[in-house]
Amino acid sequence: MNTTTQLLRPSRHLLRHVAVRLFSTSRRCRQQQKNASADEAAQRMLETHGRTTVVRRQLIDPNQLAKLAFTLGRPTVSGVAVADDTVLPAGTPVPAGYHLVYFTPGGVEADLGRDGTDRSFNAPAPFSRRMWAGGAMEWKGGEEGGGGGGGGDQIIKVGDEVEERTRLLSATPKTSKSTGAGMVLVEVEKELWSPRGLAVVDRRSWIFRPAVTAADLQAAQPPPFLPNSDSVSSVEDHQTDGGGLVRSFTWSPVGLFRFSALTFNGHKIHYNEDWTHKVESHAGLVVHGPLNLINLLNYWQDAHGSVAGRSVKKIAYRAVSPIYAGQPYQVRTKAEGRTEAGERKWHVVAEKNGTACMVAEIE
Template sequence: MNCSTRLLRPSRRLVRNLAARPFSTSRPCCQQQQQKNASANEAAQRMLENHGKTTIVRRQLVDPNQLAKLAFTLGRPQVSGVAVADDTVLPNGTPVPAGYHLVYFTPGGVEADLGLDGTDRSFNAPAPFSRRMWAGGAMEWKAGDSILKIGDEVEERTRLISAKPKTSKSTGAGMVLVEVEKELWSPRGLAVVDRRSWIFRPAVTEADLQAAKPPPFQPNSDTVTSIEDSKGTDGLVRSFNWSPVGLFRFSALTFNGHKIHYNEDWTHKVESHAGLVVHGPLNLINLLNYWQDAHGAAAGQSVKKISYRAVSPIYAGQPYQVRTKAEGKTDAGETKWDIMAEKNGKPCMVAEIQ
């Protein structure tokens, strides 16, 4: 894939790494917590100072191979009505389905530039807030012929929307909520507006590791990805069970080095997860595919907007379902659907689609 990068209105500090500031570890517990909460305010302010007036511009070709590999990973035999096979090439002009743009404009950089958790550092909060979590976001697809198509040379424009200090409800620890907006411009105009929300938590210390009590680990190496449809009381129900191989393939497609998706020691001992974590973007695509199959295709409609929020993690080898929770109208009279990914009756990702 051809990809180039340039900056609009470059910040004088953009090209250097955000320097970590020292934090004392000799304070009493409550004072340490106050310091972390205070530093969340400082980290958010430094992000705004360093990135607030900068737009990063990249250009890339929407090639058919990347789209076909995603379809294989998702278990989808077609892309926009065109059959996918190893010995055929998706033709130029094939529309990119909603959400599938996530396998383009993936992060770059050499491994030495990544964080300790394997994530890229673009628009990352400064130390000690180095652990990133995809929290949610919103996407909007513009009507008309501007939609992304195979063969297009597309321009991506990325800018920081906000950086705010937050406090964890469960631990009381300071965090930084970062919102980034990406615009994707096809040769025919603005195609997609993609807003992403990330939470940055403090780095894990040696004391944290010693005090941690991770949940029982769930072996999942023998799992084979399964995706099955059934009829529920409220319509289509789609059941998922992702394998480590499936997660690896999605990580590879999105060039995502985040260790929680493939490194069992890291995800369990450092992040205190019970298993390898299913990607938030992967579930976002799953929700969009479900809506298209359950509601959009029959009515000849395509998605216009989605807002979504990650609620709780899903692990490889852990069955879960995607279903329609409710259907209604917006204040403007447009039809909307509440779509939910759930496990054991508890929500994991919730979304509103128009």
């Protein structure tokens, strides 16, 4: 009797083993549910937007270009001086990347997400937290050494009426490596057509994460917030020992606010300190991904445009780590090489304290 009872009684080791297996299975089930909801959200996006092309038209006015130049601290646009009492003349080429301050999102405030972002081509709930992850741009025409790219004369110019055609390329469920939560990777393509033909193909990648819940806020432990109220935006060039150009940046809250205003971007991580710190757990106001992209393109044009003998043709870029207001960072060329077709290419990076924040390959 005692022997039989002992044989039937599970050991402590076996109980622990079963408990661990049950916990692991439960965790996998919870993870599968998260991923399943990401799968469903991605599928709903494809069903809603998969066959839709949104067409908008806009006049390329000189005021927007001038205000961007002021924000960037650049005295000229495509070689034309910028001042408050002058207007950029019709025909001034729009430099590479500057089209980002046109075709900005619309809608009334009630139509925005809780984080202030517009909801066009957004993943459905609960995946409402948007992050600019990267993308690629290609310029289909331009003038040698000018502000566009490639050959021909399709580049966008002041005074043009330009047509933007936007379509969803893909919506893919993903899993966060750090938290295990489900996410949705959304890729959108924008074609910009000038009166002379296709000028720019702009592909953008966004990550949509689940909305922050009350439980998330209670459990969150935000990092120390970086003081930045006294910082002033600055741009400074340095030459390396080898003669290469390194450009140092610091962005102030005022500079970020002006860029948000130009792009009609209501995303709170760029101006609302409580939101970016307490809700999104950032250490400071976040420097815009599009702003860093424009900085990379300006840097390349200044450092290599004359060497290349032409303007940028393509750029593929990826956001790796956030940069915050008041933080100094540098843009530099890491390497030069050739594409498979023999075209010259440059690896350019924005980094702070040796950590890459945005990486790009430019042809």
